[in-house]
Amino acid sequence: MRIAVIARVFGILLTVFSLTLLPPIAVSLWYDDDTHSAFVAAFAITLITGLFMWLPVHDLRQDLRTRDGFVVTSLFWLILGSFGALPFIISPQPDLSITDSIFESISGLTTTGATVITGLDSLPPAILYYRQQLQWFGGIGVIVIALAILPMLGIGGMQLYKAEIPGPVKDTKLTPRIAETARALIVIYVILTILCGIGYWWAGMTVFDAVGHAFSTVANGGFSTHDASMGFYAHNRAIMVICILFMFTAAINFGLHFYAFRNKTIKHYWRDSEFRFYVMLILGAGLLISCYLWILNIFSPGNSLLHGFFQVVSISTTAGFASENFSAWPVFLPYALLLLGILGACAGSTSGGIKVVRGMLILKSGLRELNRLVHANAVIPIKINRKIVPNRITDAVWGFFAVYVLSFFILSIIVIATGEDFVTAVTTVASCLSNIGPALGDAASHYGAVNEVAKWFLILAMLMGRLEIFTLLVLLTPAFWRH
Amino acid sequence: MKIVILGAGQVGGSLAEALASERNDIVLVDSDEKTLRELRDRIDIFVVIGHASHPDVLMEAGIEDADILVAVTNNDETNMAACQIAHSLFRVPTKIARVRASSYLQYPELFDNQAIPIDVLISPEQLVSEYIARLMEHPGALQVLDFADGRVQLVTVLAVQGGPLVGHQLRYLREHMPKVDTRVAAIYRRNRPIIPQGDTVIEAGDEVFFIAARADIRAVMSELRRLEHGYKRVIIAGGGNIGLRLANKLENRYSVKIIERSHERCVFLSEELSHTIVLHGSASDQELLLEENIEDTDVFLALTNDDEANIMSSLLAKRLGARKVMTLINNRAYVDLVQGGEIDIAISPQQNTIGSLLTHVRRGDMVNVHSLRRGAAEAIEVVAHGDERTSKVVGKKIEDIDLPEGASIGAIVRETENGSEVLMAHDDVVVQSDDHVIVFLVDRRQTRHVEQLFQVGFGFF
Numbered sequence: 001m002r003i004a005v006i007a008r009v010f011g012i013l014l015t016v017f018s019l020t021l022l023p024p025i026a027v028s029l030w031y032d033d034d035t036h037s038a039f040v041a042a043f044a045i046t047l048i049t050g051l052f053m054w055l056p057v058h059d060l061r062q063d064l065r066t067r068d069g070f071v072v073t074s075l076f077w078l079i080l081g082s083f084g085a086l087p088f089i090i091s092p093q094p095d096l097s098i099t100d101s102i103f104e105s106i107s108g109l110t111t112t113g114a115t116v117i118t119g120l121d122s123l124p125p126a127i128l129y130y131r132q133q134l135q136w137f138g139g140i141g142v143i144v145i146a147l148a149i150l151p152m153l154g155i156g157g158m159q160l161y162k163a164e165i166p167g168p169v170k171d172t173k174l175t176p177r178i179a180e181t182a183r184a185l186i187v188i189y190v191i192l193t194i195l196c197g198i199g200y201w202w203a204g205m206t207v208f209d210a211v212g213h214a215f216s217t218v219a220n221g222g223f224s225t226h227d228a229s230m231g232f233y234a235h236n237r238a239i240m241v242i243c244i245l246f247m248f249t250a251a252i253n254f255g256l257h258f259y260a261f262r263n264k265t266i267k268h269y270w271r272d273s274e275f276r277f278y279v280m281l282i283l284g285a286g287l288l289i290s291c292y293l294w295i296l297n298i299f300s301p302g303n304s305l306l307h308g309f310f311q312v313v314s315i316s317t318t319a320g321f322a323s324e325n326f327s328a329w330p331v332f333l334p335y336a337l338l339l340l341g342i343l344g345a346c347a348g349s350t351s352g353g354i355k356v357v358r359g360m361l362i363l364k365s366g367l368r369e370l371n372r373l374v375h376a377n378a379v380i381p382i383k384i385n386r387k388i389v390p391n392r393i394t395d396a397v398w399g400f401f402a403v404y405v406l407s408f409f410i411l412s413i414i415v416i417a418t419g420e421d422f423v424t425a426v427t428t429v430a431s432c433l434s435n436i437g438p439a440l441g442d443a444a445s446h447y448g449a450v451n452e453v454a455k456w457f458l459i460l461a462m463l464m465g466r467l468e469i470f471t472l473l474v475l476l477t478p479a480f481w482r483h
Numbered sequence: 484m485k486i487v488i489l490g491a492g493q494v495g496g497s498l499a500e501a502l503a504s505e506r507n508d509i510v511l512v513d514s515d516e517k518t519l520r521e522l523r524d525r526i527d528i529f530v531v532i533g534h535a536s537h538p539d540v541l542m543e544a545g546i547e548d549a550d551i552l553v554a555v556t557n558n559d560e561t562n563m564a565a566c567q568i569a570h571s572l573f574r575v576p577t578k579i580a581r582v583r584a585s586s587y588l589q590y591p592e593l594f595d596n597q598a599i600p601i602d603v604l605i606s607p608e609q610l611v612s613e614y615i616a617r618l619m620e621h622p623g624a625l626q627v628l629d630f631a632d633g634r635v636q637l638v639t640v641l642a643v644q645g646g647p648l649v650g651h652q653l654r655y656l657r658e659h660m661p662k663v664d665t666r667v668a669a670i671y672r673r674n675r676p677i678i679p680q681g682d683t684v685i686e687a688g689d690e691v692f693f694i695a696a697r698a699d700i701r702a703v704m705s706e707l708r709r710l711e712h713g714y715k716r717v718i719i720a721g722g723g724n725i726g727l728r729l730a731n732k733l734e735n736r737y738s739v740k741i742i743e744r745s746h747e748r749c750v751f752l753s754e755e756l757s758h759t760i761v762l763h764g765s766a767s768d769q770e771l772l773l774e775e776n777i778e779d780t781d782v783f784l785a786l787t788n789d790d791e792a793n794i795m796s797s798l799l800a801k802r803l804g805a806r807k808v809m810t811l812i813n814n815r816a817y818v819d820l821v822q823g824g825e826i827d828i829a830i831s832p833q834q835n836t837i838g839s840l841l842t843h844v845r846r847g848d849m850v851n852v853h854s855l856r857r858g859a860a861e862a863i864e865v866v867a868h869g870d871e872r873t874s875k876v877v878g879k880k881i882e883d884i885d886l887p888e889g890a891s892i893g894a895i896v897r898e899t900e901n902g903s904e905v906l907m908a909h910d911d912v913v914v915q916s917d918d919h920v921i922v923f924l925v926d927r928r929q930t931r932h933v934e935q936l937f938q939v940g941f942g943f944f
Binding site for chain 2: 371375376377378379380381383386387388
């Protein structure tokens with residue numbers, strides 16, 4: 001492995017990342033909440049480490065190769081996750097252990113949105129702002145990695161998107177494509193965030209809340225500055241609707257946004273079969289859950305519709321905002337929502353989970369088996385967007401699905417072994433593996449009550465989910481490290 | 484007229500034969516000497532051996548004073564190149580070419596005097612698949628031909644015992660269905676034509692040609708035979724160009740299965756088609772047919788390019804219980820052999836193609852020419868021009884028009900201010916200028932007289 005090249009990448013990355021600690025310092029000074037010393041310390045440590053890694057190799061002119069992509073992508077979350085935890089560790093308020101700090105930091109960066117902190121409303125503003133900002137930067141990483149790197153590495157059938165991404169494809173070097181694609185994607189991401197923030201502010205949020213929630217909405221993260229999450233604004237329907245719209249927009253393949261942005265058209269959205277499927281899924285599930293809420297007389301018809309759709313969009317996009325304490329709803333609803341979250345939203349978006357396109361491929365190959373039983377000689381291809389999907393890709397998707405389910409079972413049993421009850425263990429693992437956030441049982445409102453050991457495994461689950469499992473697993477195979 | 488035909492294949496050969504008998508000068512160009520010699524021995528044409536698109540070969544064929552070039556070689560590119568050369572070097576006025584590949588046909592703007600100068604494109608695959616699609620629309624019809632953009636159709640049916648009209652005089656039809664206007668253009672009894680009169684009695688086994696507006700076809704057919712249920716389940720054997728086009732047309736209305744031998748082609752077909760079930764295997768594989776419920780199939784279509792394979796798989800399908808079998812047959816000798824026996828309908832691609840070629844070769848303003856009964860008879864749609872002084876038809880009642888022996892006018896399509904109107908040709912209808920007149924000819928040799936009849940005399944311009 002070419003350590004020097006990777007060290008250089010992370011040197012630069014940490015140096016840049018240290019700059020993201022400057023806005024919280026400004027926020028801290030503005031609100032005079034006495035946390036700026038923690039951020040200054042974290043800034044210094046990160047900057048010095050970054051420069052320390054970068055300076056010795058700064059004039060190295062060697063390109064990254066596809067193979068290095070696995071290492072860089074995995075280390076990206078690990079290293080930034082650890083350094084991102086520094087402010088939580090250093091700051092006296094909230095008083096978090098190292099485990100909790102890293103959990104919070106990784107949960108933010110992977111845009112999971114699971115929190116261990118309670119009493120958010122009384123926390124220093126700088127810490128609150130920092131949590132939201134972590135999610136926002138995490139979201140950028142998710143998009144760039146999902147659209148530029150994973151397709152190239154061919155993780156879990158995502159090479160399906162290889163051809164649809166602009167830029168030179170056959171190149172084995174990472175840089176030119178990423179630089180080009182990433183820049184455009186970041187622009188779209190920033191525009192969406194600004195629109196979302198303005199929307200929130202216009203609908204009645206304070207500037208602080210509008211910025212913070214715009215960060216976590218577009219990232220489909222799910223952190224909030226209030227313990228009640230979006231439920232704090234449940235009386236303001238405009239805010240709820242804006243939140244639904246932007247969660248949904250951010251859960252669509254950014255490749256489609258990119259195309260819309262460049263060709264000034266919106267027709268192509270409906271031509272994309274994953275998008276169509278996802279819209280149908282949301283409409284179907286939203287109506288079903290709204291009707292259920294209404295029939296059981298939990299809300300008035302209007303509120304049933306609002307909370308039904310809000311919760312469906314929030315969980316299926318894996319944002320994980322709560323408009324209501326849905327874990328207290330009739331047990332069918334939280335489980336149905338959790339299943340939607342495990343499926344997730346479109347590939348190439350800020351959402352987590354298995355991804356709709358993989359779900360479609362699995363469904364279609366299931367139907368194909370059925371058809372083959374009836375017509376033994378039939379040639380039945382699996383098509384996405386009217387094109388045949390090569391068997392190699394369906395195989396990869398099945399492999400991904402198998403490993404996903406297997407990881408889920410193994411992690412669940414481990415978390416149960418650490419002493420958590422069945423419901424808590426199964427739902428927290430599912431929630432973290434799909435980067436949703438909320439779970440049921442003891443973790444219904446926050447993860448503070450989960451034991452230390454279990455938290456480490458949940459951190460692992462979040463990373464595995466974000467890295468589409470294989471990116472992380474491949475690093476554990478001996479063959480990968482052999483020359 | 485001087486006509487140069489490139490390519491002495493099935494289409495080129497039959498076209499030469501059809502046109503030579505109409506006092507045209509035909510030159511046939513092909514690279515295969517043997518085929519040319521056979522044709523020259525049989526029909527009165529001039530032949531040239533050589534590569535069809537080479538200017539020296541074309542010159543030898545006398546392209547300089549040709550009126551029409553018909554490029555129907557097997558190769559699309561040769562046909563296009565020949566038309567280009569005929570246009571640029573020799574200024575041939577009318578250029579007709581066969582282009583098969585749908586990638587070319589997708590861009591009609593390509594075939595224009597600035598780009599590839601082809602006046603008329605002929606795509607046999609397209610013609611045949613449209614023809615079959617029309618047959619599927621009218622279960623029980625042996626033949627369905629479009630006139631005036633499909634507003635009027637000429638339908639051939641076999642009269643069967645049990646039809647209300649069978650055993651009765653034709654005028655009974657009028658009394659029986661006062662609302663439906665139709666006209667019986669010809670009846671073939673034991674392969675001999677009868678020009679129908681009011682007192683003609685229809686017998687079981689008669690092949691009846693009638694003309695009616697599209698919406699009335701079903702009602703008229705119900706008079707001649709018991710109506711069949713609409714088709715639903717279709718199996719197509721052969722996923723070539725015709726099979727693919729047809730499946731594409733049919734798959735939204737029928738449940739279509741397509742059987743193809745080559746696995747590679749199957750993969751291609753399954754990508755192109757969305758609702759059709761693509762089956763890999765041989766159409767003469769009894770096991771496969773049984774597995775796919777051949778006994779419940781309404782129509783079995785054998786559309787491979789191998790006549791013998793088509794016939795065998797059709798016979799097998801019929802034996803296994805398919806309701807109707809239609810078979811694509813290139814070899815004209817086989818058509819008479821099989822039609823009406825086990826095989827319900829034999830489809831001859833040449834007959835379709837030649838009809839549409841004849842439209843452009845004929846004098847007079849022909850809109851449609853359909854070759855019928857293996858080329859012996861013809862149905863034409865011709866536009867009447869001029870006025871009472873210059874034309875022999877305009878301003879006259881139909882009974883007064885001096886039609887040649889064996890010809891009858893079936894219908895008239897007239898453009899009026901509120902759309903077009905279909906008039907059945909009753910004796911007292913008066914032909915006006917710009918009417919589309921549909922004429923049925925029992926004997927194709929009379930075509931020339933009809934052409935002359937509709938030509939505008941001197942003094943018109």
